[in-house]
Amino acid sequence: MMYWDGNMGVWGYILMGVSFVLFWGAIITGIILFARAIGTGGRRFEAGAPGPGIAENLLAERFARGEIDESEYTARLTVLRRAHGQR
Template sequence: MMFWYAHGMSGWGWFGMSVGMVLFWALIITALVLVFRAVNRPHEHAHPHIPAAPTPQQILAERFARGEINEEVYRRRLSALHAGPLTKS
């Protein structure tokens, strides 16, 4: 039984040191797992509080829905948007 009392440490000292070592490594492993998960998490949006800018078609549809423009103007501008940019010759 000389082993249990080496260096002035009792059985409870060895038990406490063993539990402390297990807890230390559990803390290290948990920290590494959390860091790994945080780094590899997919980012949905860089700035979720900033809404996406509406498309020109959406703006035109909103103006038509509010009654700012009539159907003829709406259809003419919508076809112009679908035709693409005007080019100068």
């Protein structure tokens, strides 16, 4: 009868190392996904209130596409900047 002497061999150590990395990788990934699910998810503004930079960029894009003329662009830009306390 052969007895096991406690030596796992090279493949045993390799399997143990890979299992260790996969186990802790799964734990860390789970923690990150959980934190993102309950957190803000990187959103800086409320859904209904975009920041001043976002609104100005959208207005500039509409002006560049030709949807609004220069007078309407400057008038709306003035209103946006007054609303956010800029001059």
